[in-house]
Amino acid sequence: MIAIASDHGGFKLKGAIIKFLAENGYEYKDFGTNSTESCDYADFAKAVALSVKSGECEKGILVCGTGIGMSLAANKVKGIRAALCGDYFSAKYTRLHNDSNIICLGERVTGEGLALELVDVFLKTEFEGGRHALRIEKIAKMEQQDL
Secondary structure, three states: OEEEEEOHHHHHHHHHHHHHHHHOOOOEEEOOOOOOOOOOHHHHHHHHHHHHHHOOOOEEEEEEOOOHHHHHHHOOOOOOOEEEOOOHHHHHHHHHOOOOOEEEEEOOOOOHHHHHHHHHHHHHOOOOOOHHHHHHHHHHHHHHOOO
């Protein structure tokens, strides 16, 4: 199950991504928003991040105007590794090396065609593990500390 949400700035792109998910056989849960009416991205980032953290959803997709606000908010939830991606290499390697569990996109800065390619590679790429797993463990330990 893929968790997906946007704020008003990412609503249109979220719709295109949902269509892509459905056409490619992905199960998804839409956490909102349901219009272009102004709303707060942090509320939607939290909902998706908590669904991924709990295991209800395997991965998440968040969309706002730039993707920055969503990534900042989602990364406040322990265990979440949300990556803002605007190119294919980053979307692939954030999965391979960082085991990112949420991709963040910006509707105002990333075209629909590219965004769908980024979602596709993000969802299809598995974590490589090995030396990268040790780095993820260090990040998890940092989350437990009061830095």
